[in-house]
Each structure stands twice: as C-alpha cells, then as structure tokens.
Amino acid sequence: MRHLHKGVSFAIGLAVLGASLAACGGGGSSGGSGGQIELTIGTFTEFGYESLLPEYEKLHPDIKITHHKTGEGGPYHQNLITKLAAGSGLEDVVAVEEGHFSDIVDKGGKFNDLTEIGPKDVTPERWLKWKYDAGKDSDGRLIGYGTDIGPLAMCYRRDLLQQAGLPSDPEGVKALFSSWDSYFAAGQSYTRKTGKPWFDASSQLYNSMINQLDVGYFDHDNKLTVESNPGVKAAWDRVTTAIGQGQSAKLVAFGNEWKTGFAQGAFATTVCPSWMLGVIKEDAGPGNAGKWVVSDTFPNGGGNWGGSYLTVPKQSQHPKEAAELAAWLTAPEQQLKAFQAKGNFPSQTQALTSPELLNQTDPYFGDVKIGQLYAEQARKVTKAQYKGPGDGQIQENVTSPALQAVEQGKSPAEAWQQVVDGAKKIAK
Incomplete structure (x- = not known):
C-alpha cells in the first residue's frame, strides 16, 4: 500500500508531450444554470494536485473545485465506506488506494x-x-481511473555494506538482491559481521512478498486463503526466521523511531517502492546524501506496492463533469507534474516513455536514473493481484501488528494464529 507520500523534489523540466493539457478534460458543462458548477474531490496523503486543480479551473472557467484532503489513508477509507452505506456525503471525485x-x-x-x-x-x-484492469469492479465495469503506481526496487546504504565487506555498487548488489533466499542470506552475513540489523521493519518485507504472489489473501471468489495459500505462510516463515536471526531493526514502519533510523543508519536495506524515495530523502536528511542507493534488482523479480484510483460515486450530482476532471488528472501530462511535485510514479504508458521521466537522475541516490529504473520495474509487473474485500485491513490491522509482536518476543506460531483469527474476523 501507499502510505505517506512525503515531500519529494524532482527537478523535472516537463514537456507537454505534444498534446494539449485539456485534451482529455473536455469542457465541464454549466448544467444549464448559467453559473459555475461546483465539484468536490476527496484525496488522502499526497497526490500532487495542489497546483493541478487551480490549473484545471483556469482551463474550465465554468468549474469550481473544492479539494478535501486528509492525512492517513486508513481513517479516510473507513469514512468512505460509511458514506457509501449512508448514501450521501461523498465527493464528486473520490480517490481510493x-x-x-x-x-x-x-x-x-x-x-x-x-x-x-x-x-x-x-x-x-x-x-x-x-493497472487498467485492476480498476474494474467484480462485474467488469471500470470504476476507477488509475493515478500512480508503486513499482518495487531495493534501497540500501552503500557505506554500511562496504563496512561489512559486502558488494556495494549497483552491479555488485544484484547477486544479493536477486531472490529472497539470497537477500536473507546476505542479511544473515551482514548481521553476523556487524551485529546490526539488515532491514528496517518486518512488515515492509512481508507486504512486498505477499504482493508478489499470484493469489494473495483472497481468491477471485472472495474466499479467504490465509490458511490454504502456501505462499502466505511461506512468506511468514521466511520473515519470522530472519527476525529470529537478528536481521530486523524491529521498527514500526512510518513511526518516529523508524524515521529517525534512516538518519542514524539503524539498518542497511529497505524495500523501496517508488514513493519511498521521498520518505528516505526527508527522514535521512541531507547529511546522508549519496549514502543511500536504489537498485533495479528486487528479490524474485519485482512487484507493485501502492497506487490509487479516482472514482465517481453515483452520489455525484455532476457525474459527467466529475469524470472529465478525473480523466484530466490521470492524463500523462498531469501525472508527470504530480511526479514532479510529490514523487508519485505515473501509471500511464505515454508518461513512462517521456524523456523528461527517463532521463531524470537524483544525486541523493547516487545519480541513478530514477525514472528509467522505476519505469523498467513497472514493466516487470504483468498483472495486478486480486484483492478481496478487507485485504487492506488485514495488512494494516492484522499481519503488521502480529509481526511486531514476533519482534517483541512472541513466538511465530502464536503470532501466526493471531493472523489467522484476525483475518477471519475481517473476512466475515
């Protein structure tokens, strides 16, 4: 899942890509009133829309937009479900992670x-x-225009790997990160040599491993697979074994100690979906520029973690105009601007071939071509994993706390039963 898209500053000189900015926006109709149509849009954390919405209003003088932006995604989505059940209160355009x-x-x-x-x-x-296919409902109707994605890479501290005598250049680490077996073997070596943790938080690894499975917590019939899916338990066993070997820094992802850990070098590696780069830069700070490097090799080939969709609920009084706004915001031109503003990586094919994206480098991460790297990682994903109702809740409210319990001393077997019981309650 995408968590906090912290401030990212990528100096991208954006081009229009040969298309009019309003090409997919159309002109919002006046509704016959002769006045402005008022549209509302609801988002959470950072979508990079702060400058885009005023731009849309200038292009469409008959449209006035009110942006309702909240913080954490969990409460936002709980509120969304409540308003859906009530049949009122939702915005004309609603973002869904x-x-x-x-x-x-x-x-x-x-x-x-x-x-x-x-x-x-x-x-x-x-x-x-x-990305497009994952925006459909169970009847095959397209209910979401895709915004960003979170192709997976691995970030590591070059200096810490060097100190442990491990390969530290982008080519050398490919052998370390080629599979989960090689990743955890390298972690065991690193921990034995240094006495320090290899990775930041077990939930970060576990979530990535689950996202790589063909079938996750639910099958296409919305049947819970936690007990029957061997991949789910295998991922659990691998991560909890690594915890027992001292590889985990035992930090709570996105907590204050986790953020401080980036600055203090409390761990050597972290799972790095594209939106994580902004988090690292902010939390590690300018003093660690050049120490963190992003690798284009991810264990077992890659995957996706994060991204959202823009939907138009039937509660909207102006569905056509709302759809035009959502279409414009998810056009490649606007998605490149959102990437520039907040680091949200585009899901649009035209944006992924843009020279402005592909040629982008970042000295903070060793002058790696960030745009090209993540564009290539995105293309390694061939299909979206089906996620049944309650999938996000299981990740946030069941597996992550259970892994934290293991890090604090609970046996993996007891914590696994906690996962099974908790998932069953959510799936009811």
Missing part, C-alpha cells in the same frame, strides 16, 4: 462506469494493462 479498492469492488454498483460517462478518447491504452 489500491489496497482498499477491494473494499468497494463489491459495491461497484454505487460508482459510475467511467467507460460510459467519461471522455470517449480515454482508452485502456492510456495505462499499463494491469
């Missing part, structure tokens, strides 16, 4: 089919195929 998108899939009838009300020139080819 991919980990919580499953919670509304069985409520697809409460959202507009964007292929019916959206601009006709917005075709599936705009997006990576797996």
Whole structure:
C-alpha cells in the first residue's frame, strides 16, 4: 500500500508531450444554470494536485473545485465506506488506494462506469494493462481511473555494506538482491559481521512478498486463503526466521523511531517502492546524501506496492463533469507534474516513455536514473493481484501488528494464529 507520500523534489523540466493539457478534460458543462458548477474531490496523503486543480479551473472557467484532503489513508477509507452505506456525503471525485479498492469492488454498483460517462478518447491504452484492469469492479465495469503506481526496487546504504565487506555498487548488489533466499542470506552475513540489523521493519518485507504472489489473501471468489495459500505462510516463515536471526531493526514502519533510523543508519536495506524515495530523502536528511542507493534488482523479480484510483460515486450530482476532471488528472501530462511535485510514479504508458521521466537522475541516490529504473520495474509487473474485500485491513490491522509482536518476543506460531483469527474476523 501507499502510505505517506512525503515531500519529494524532482527537478523535472516537463514537456507537454505534444498534446494539449485539456485534451482529455473536455469542457465541464454549466448544467444549464448559467453559473459555475461546483465539484468536490476527496484525496488522502499526497497526490500532487495542489497546483493541478487551480490549473484545471483556469482551463474550465465554468468549474469550481473544492479539494478535501486528509492525512492517513486508513481513517479516510473507513469514512468512505460509511458514506457509501449512508448514501450521501461523498465527493464528486473520490480517490481510493489500491489496497482498499477491494473494499468497494463489491459495491461497484454505487460508482459510475467511467467507460460510459467519461471522455470517449480515454482508452485502456492510456495505462499499463494491469493497472487498467485492476480498476474494474467484480462485474467488469471500470470504476476507477488509475493515478500512480508503486513499482518495487531495493534501497540500501552503500557505506554500511562496504563496512561489512559486502558488494556495494549497483552491479555488485544484484547477486544479493536477486531472490529472497539470497537477500536473507546476505542479511544473515551482514548481521553476523556487524551485529546490526539488515532491514528496517518486518512488515515492509512481508507486504512486498505477499504482493508478489499470484493469489494473495483472497481468491477471485472472495474466499479467504490465509490458511490454504502456501505462499502466505511461506512468506511468514521466511520473515519470522530472519527476525529470529537478528536481521530486523524491529521498527514500526512510518513511526518516529523508524524515521529517525534512516538518519542514524539503524539498518542497511529497505524495500523501496517508488514513493519511498521521498520518505528516505526527508527522514535521512541531507547529511546522508549519496549514502543511500536504489537498485533495479528486487528479490524474485519485482512487484507493485501502492497506487490509487479516482472514482465517481453515483452520489455525484455532476457525474459527467466529475469524470472529465478525473480523466484530466490521470492524463500523462498531469501525472508527470504530480511526479514532479510529490514523487508519485505515473501509471500511464505515454508518461513512462517521456524523456523528461527517463532521463531524470537524483544525486541523493547516487545519480541513478530514477525514472528509467522505476519505469523498467513497472514493466516487470504483468498483472495486478486480486484483492478481496478487507485485504487492506488485514495488512494494516492484522499481519503488521502480529509481526511486531514476533519482534517483541512472541513466538511465530502464536503470532501466526493471531493472523489467522484476525483475518477471519475481517473476512466475515
């Protein structure tokens, strides 16, 4: 899941990509009133829309937009479900994070089919195929336009690996990060030599491993697979074994000690979806510039963690205009600007081939071509894992606390039963 998209400053000189900024926006109709149509949009954490929404208003003088932006995604999505059940209170355009998108899939009838009300020139080819397909409800209706994605890479402290006598250049670490077996073997070596943790938080690794599975916590019939899916338990056993070997820094992801850990070198590696780069830069600080490096090799090939969709609930009084706004915000031109503002990596095929994206480097991470690296990682994902209702809640409220319990001394077997029991309660 995407957590906090902290401030990222990528100096990208954006081009228009040969298309008009308003090409996919159309012109919001006045509704026959002769006055402005008022649209509302609801988002959480950082989408990079602060400058885009005023731009849209300038392009569409008959549209006035009110942006409702909240912090953490958990409470935001709980509120969304409450308003869906009440039948009122939702914005015209509502952002939904991919980990919580499953919670509304069985409520697809409460959202507009964007292929019916959206601009006709917005075709599936705009997006990576797996991103587009994951925006459909259980009946195959497109209820979400894709915003960003979170292709997976691995970030590591070059200096700490050097001190442990491990390969530290981008080519050398490929052998360390080629599989989960090699990753944890390197971690065991690092911990034995230094007495220090290899990774930051067990939940970060576990979530990434689960996202790589063909089937996650639910199958396509929305049947809970936690007990029957061998991949889920295998990931649990691998991560908890590494905890027992002292490889985990035992930090709570996105907590204050975790943030401080980046600055203090409390761990040598961290799972690095594209949005994590901004978190590292902010939390590690300028004093650690050049120490962190991002590798284009991720254990077992890669995957996706994060990203969202823009939906238009049937509660909207202006669904056509809302769909036009959502379409414009998810056009490649705007997604590149969102990347510039907040580091949200585009899911649009045209954006992924843009020279402005592909040529972008960042000295903080060793002058690696960040845009090209993550574009290539994104293409390694061939399909989106199906996530049944409650998937995001299981990750946030069940598996992460259970792994933290193991880090604090609870046996893996007892904590696994905690996972099974907790997942069953959510899946009811």
